[in-house]
Amino acid sequence: MSVEQVSESVDGLRWFKSSYSGSGGGDCVEVAADLDAVYVRDSKDTWRPGLRVSDRSWSQFVAYARG
Secondary structure, three states: OOEEEEOOOOOOOOOEEOOOOOOOOOOOEEEEEOOOEEEEEEOOOOOOOEEEEEHHHHHHHHHHHHO
């Protein structure tokens, strides 16, 4: 799996909050995509480094998570 930590700001991405994230301030994850990668970050701490995952690895993860 191709995953790297992203420490710089990734501008121009449209972030989406997970539908499983509640409104009570618990664990929240946001994702954004560009042409060849998916970015994942903590929605409560967007200033912290996130992850950059290759589009192929993300597809494999989603297929695995669906069961």
